[in-house]
Amino acid sequence: MMTVGDSRVRVALLGCGVVGSQVARILVEQADDLQARVGRRLELVGIGVRRVVERPGLDAALFTTDLDALVRRADVDLVVEVIGGIAPARELILAAIETGKSVVTANKALLAQHGAEVFDAARSADVDVYYEAAVAGAIPIIRPLRESLVGDEVTVVKGIVNGTTNYILDQMHSQGWSFEKALAEAQRLGYAEADPTADVDGHDAAAKAAILASLAFHTRVHLDDVDTEGISAVTGDDIRAAERMGCVVKLLAQCSISADGTVAVGVHPTMVPREHPLGGIHGAYNAVFIESVNAGRLMFMGPGAGGTPTASAVLGDVVTAARNRVRGVASYGESAYTSPGITDPGQVTSRYYLALTVRDEPGVLARIAEAMAAHGVSIAAVLQEQSADDDATARLGITTHEAADASVRGAVERMRAGGDLSDAVRVLRVEGA
Amino acid sequence: MMTVGDSRVRVALLGCGVVGSQVARILVEQADDLQARVGRRLELVGIGVRRVVERPGLDAALFTTDLDALVRRADVDLVVEVIGGIAPARELILAAIETGKSVVTANKALLAQHGAEVFDAARSADVDVYYEAAVAGAIPIIRPLRESLVGDEVTVVKGIVNGTTNYILDQMHSQGWSFEKALAEAQRLGYAEADPTADVDGHDAAAKAAILASLAFHTRVHLDDVDTEGISAVTGDDIRAAERMGCVVKLLAQCSISADGTVAVGVHPTMVPREHPLGGIHGAYNAVFIESVNAGRLMFMGPGAGGTPTASAVLGDVVTAARNRVRGVASYGESAYTSPGITDPGQVTSRYYLALTVRDEPGVLARIAEAMAAHGVSIAAVLQEQSADDDATARLGITTHEAADASVRGAVERMRAGGDLSDAVRVLRVEGA
Numbered sequence: 001m002m003t004v005g006d007s008r009v010r011v012a013l014l015g016c017g018v019v020g021s022q023v024a025r026i027l028v029e030q031a032d033d034l035q036a037r038v039g040r041r042l043e044l045v046g047i048g049v050r051r052v053v054e055r056p057g058l059d060a061a062l063f064t065t066d067l068d069a070l071v072r073r074a075d076v077d078l079v080v081e082v083i084g085g086i087a088p089a090r091e092l093i094l095a096a097i098e099t100g101k102s103v104v105t106a107n108k109a110l111l112a113q114h115g116a117e118v119f120d121a122a123r124s125a126d127v128d129v130y131y132e133a134a135v136a137g138a139i140p141i142i143r144p145l146r147e148s149l150v151g152d153e154v155t156v157v158k159g160i161v162n163g164t165t166n167y168i169l170d171q172m173h174s175q176g177w178s179f180e181k182a183l184a185e186a187q188r189l190g191y192a193e194a195d196p197t198a199d200v201d202g203h204d205a206a207a208k209a210a211i212l213a214s215l216a217f218h219t220r221v222h223l224d225d226v227d228t229e230g231i232s233a234v235t236g237d238d239i240r241a242a243e244r245m246g247c248v249v250k251l252l253a254q255c256s257i258s259a260d261g262t263v264a265v266g267v268h269p270t271m272v273p274r275e276h277p278l279g280g281i282h283g284a285y286n287a288v289f290i291e292s293v294n295a296g297r298l299m300f301m302g303p304g305a306g307g308t309p310t311a312s313a314v315l316g317d318v319v320t321a322a323r324n325r326v327r328g329v330a331s332y333g334e335s336a337y338t339s340p341g342i343t344d345p346g347q348v349t350s351r352y353y354l355a356l357t358v359r360d361e362p363g364v365l366a367r368i369a370e371a372m373a374a375h376g377v378s379i380a381a382v383l384q385e386q387s388a389d390d391d392a393t394a395r396l397g398i399t400t401h402e403a404a405d406a407s408v409r410g411a412v413e414r415m416r417a418g419g420d421l422s423d424a425v426r427v428l429r430v431e432g433a
Numbered sequence: 434m435m436t437v438g439d440s441r442v443r444v445a446l447l448g449c450g451v452v453g454s455q456v457a458r459i460l461v462e463q464a465d466d467l468q469a470r471v472g473r474r475l476e477l478v479g480i481g482v483r484r485v486v487e488r489p490g491l492d493a494a495l496f497t498t499d500l501d502a503l504v505r506r507a508d509v510d511l512v513v514e515v516i517g518g519i520a521p522a523r524e525l526i527l528a529a530i531e532t533g534k535s536v537v538t539a540n541k542a543l544l545a546q547h548g549a550e551v552f553d554a555a556r557s558a559d560v561d562v563y564y565e566a567a568v569a570g571a572i573p574i575i576r577p578l579r580e581s582l583v584g585d586e587v588t589v590v591k592g593i594v595n596g597t598t599n600y601i602l603d604q605m606h607s608q609g610w611s612f613e614k615a616l617a618e619a620q621r622l623g624y625a626e627a628d629p630t631a632d633v634d635g636h637d638a639a640a641k642a643a644i645l646a647s648l649a650f651h652t653r654v655h656l657d658d659v660d661t662e663g664i665s666a667v668t669g670d671d672i673r674a675a676e677r678m679g680c681v682v683k684l685l686a687q688c689s690i691s692a693d694g695t696v697a698v699g700v701h702p703t704m705v706p707r708e709h710p711l712g713g714i715h716g717a718y719n720a721v722f723i724e725s726v727n728a729g730r731l732m733f734m735g736p737g738a739g740g741t742p743t744a745s746a747v748l749g750d751v752v753t754a755a756r757n758r759v760r761g762v763a764s765y766g767e768s769a770y771t772s773p774g775i776t777d778p779g780q781v782t783s784r785y786y787l788a789l790t791v792r793d794e795p796g797v798l799a800r801i802a803e804a805m806a807a808h809g810v811s812i813a814a815v816l817q818e819q820s821a822d823d824d825a826t827a828r829l830g831i832t833t834h835e836a837a838d839a840s841v842r843g844a845v846e847r848m849r850a851g852g853d854l855s856d857a858v859r860v861l862r863v864e865g866a
Contacts, residue, residue: 022727026584026727030584030586033586033651034584036651036768036770036771037583037584037651037768037770132581138727138728138729138731139731140573140576140577140581140582140731143573143576143577143580143581144573144576144577147576147749147752147753148565148573148576148746148749149573149745149749150470150748150749150752150753151459151463151467151470151745151747151748151749151750151751151752152745152748152749153463153466218466218469218470277734280713292745294455294459294571294741294742294744294745294748295571295735295736295741295742295745295746296571296735296736296739296741296742297735297736298571298572298573298733298734298735298736299732299733299734299735300731300732300733301710301731301732302728302729302730302731302732303728303729303730303731306729308727308728308729309727309728309729311727312582312584312585312725312727312728313581313728314584315583315584315585315727316580316581316582316583316584316585317584318584319580319583319584320580320583320765323765324765327762327765329760329762332753332756332757332760335469335470337469337470338469
């Protein structure tokens with residue numbers, strides 16, 4: 001890698017929205033401290049935006065709409081990408097790498113889909129790609145996985161990595177709101193976007209899960225590998241059932257090594273016991289729980305989103321990349337030497353909760369138990385949860401012992417075929433205490 | 434720095450006790466994975482011990498009692514120091530650095546007293562010194578402070594960083610045991626050493642506080658700068674008073690920036706609300722809470738001690754240092770560009786709880802309130818906590834608003850001079866919710 005050419009490390013910023021404007025502000029306001037920490041002045045030399053509008057505190061001459069020219073400028077050392085999405089971020093980051101710049105990005109979607117391409121390009125060009133801000137906002141989680149735990153065998157990474165859905169589920173519990181009402185409130189407060197799909201359908205959490213699993217297991221997990229379920233189908237009944245069980249519903253990203261050595265990666269609404277460390281994570285906070293052979297159980301929590309916390313993570317990467325730049329070195333980069341394959345989602349095991357509305361007549365429970373047994377699903381508890389609207393049906397809540405996803409689905413199909421189910425079935429995972 | 438001379442990175446291990454034996458085991462058992470992550474084989478070429486005894490699974494030929502010769506061997510790339518204490522660890526680490534080795538150490542006492550010397554030597558020799566295991570066992574906290582938060586302004590670091598005292602205080606709460614009984618049980622279970630002074634008197638936590646404050650505030654804080662109070666004076670009355678206030682007593686290490694810009698660093702038994710994230714840390718677990726201007730509030734928790742968790746942190750550093758070694762680079766090292774000075778311990782502010790035994794007669798409470806007011810200490814609540822043994826005295830529990838330590842001590846002296854206090858006074862800090 002090239003060392004910087006003069007007494008400054010010159011930074012180009014792509015994007016000046018919620019995160020980018022905070023990155024720019026800190027680069028300007030904290031310039032003296034950052035200089036003392038890097039050993040050279042960090043100079044913001046250009047800001048690429050879609051439309052140039054006046055921004056208080058930032059020199060109008062910095063702004064450009066020609067992002068491609070900006071990342072290729074010979075006098076730029078470091079490119080910070082906070083525009084998000086695949087295009088044009090992918091092309092811009094690759095152009096920056098090819099022309100010898102180190103890159104700091106918060107772009108989880110890009111890394112979960114094109115991480116291999118980006119990391120390979122960075123290794124070839126001997127430049128850094130840092131992305132602490134891509135997962136769990138301000139919480140240091142990338143660096144701990146990439147370096148602190150690199151001498152250990154991580155077996156499980158799971159967490160609450162999407163603040164929007166955590167806020168929505170929290171409000172459904174605490175206010176008794178429906179999903180729709182909680183989503184509307186989240187949008188009003190700016191916690192959810194006008195198009196909330198990426199958050200509520202679990203895609204954002206899935207991208208983060210892919211990144212975490214790749215790092216934890218020294219492999220490459222793609223967004224498409226993640227078995228993803230969002231929260232839009234979570235009902236008030238689910239919330240109340242969780243509460244009766246001493247649980248709260250959380251959207252959990254789960255990454256683990258299966259018994260056959262493959263990697264299980266999924267995102268699912270999950271009942272989490274209130275006493276579980278993840279059960280106490282409220283609002284827009286994030287938390288990541290790690291289990292490893294030697295370290296044991298670790299947990300990291302903090303603000304999972306927001307312009308300023310995310311900018312903190314970006315700036316940590318900027319200082320680290322700039323220090324490397326000054327000394328003419330690049331970090332080791334990604335370790336992806338294993339190819340364990342992805343666990344068939346049907347073979348991923350969990351405890352489950354099933355809510356069934358059944359005909360209220362003799363023999364039904366026996367047939368339900370038989371359907372579960374036929375698929376090897378062991379019942380932990382059965383509760384008649386509430387009277388249904390009419391006398392002819394009853395609502396049952398069944399919790400299972402550890403079982404494969406496909407087995408639980410198979411048992412439900414068998415009950416359905418038997419004609420005993422009279423309404424929609426809800427199946428939710430249940431986290432161990 | 435020199436790159437490694439052949440196809441292996443050769444590691445010398447100093448110490449083969451609780452931590453060292455686990456480091457050796459992992460280096461041997463996980464050799465293939467570690468090789469894949471470093472790009473070269475990690476070879477354990479020598480183990481320095483006080484007495485050579487046979488250890489299952491380790492080649493007897495590796496052991497030597499000549500530690501000085503081991504660290505100076507020309508064919509050693511990396512020295513791992515887990516013997517602890519100042520001598521001979523200090524001389525061995527300096528000899529290793531001077532002869533061009535990178536160093537991984539878990540030695541908090543050494544770094545809190547001679548960190549400046551060690552880091553300066555490493556910078557001169559262009560080698561790495563990593564020490565993730567020195568604070569909070571397996572919890573990644575050094576790297577997050579050194580790199581992830583290096584673009585932010587950390588204002589507070591506080592935590593439970595000594596598992597032994599946390600176990601003892603936990604048992605005093607849950608079992609109703611005295612300090613002496615809980616300590617004896619901790620010793621029986623191996624959580625406390627035969628000489629428990631370093632733990633129960635707070636010196637171990639103070640060393641960690643000095644290291645955390647140095648990193649967080651980009652300065653150098655020495656062990657002697659830490660205002661240190663242990664837990665041996667904590668009584669059953671303190672424990673019960675905490676419980677009445679919805680709190681638990683924890684030994685907290687606290688590092689913060691005072692209003693005048695100086696650094697306040699202390700270790701004190703402190704009442705922590707049960708709902709505070711640090712209030713729920715049990716047994717030998719550790720937790721570190723960080724506040725910064727941009728990231729907000731972060732918390733890290735996990736196993737704070739034990740051979741295997743500590744070895745996990747050591748191995749993370751070994752892999753990082755070995756990767757650097759292979760590429761002929763060293764990490765940036767410590768950033769200590771500020772000299773803010775240490776806050777006078779008397780000027781450190783906190784909320785306080787005072788337990789006073791007073792003569793039970795008219796006018797006493799007025800005189801106590803006057804003594805507090807004279808020193809500018811504002812009372813938040815007064816409770817007559819229990820009948821004392823005789824009718825002539827009463828026990829009062831007073832909680833204050835934020836006040837300087839010296840003001841609270843001054844108020845107590847004034848009460849004492851007034852002749853109203855009939856027994857020992859207990860003063861404990863109270864953490865905000």
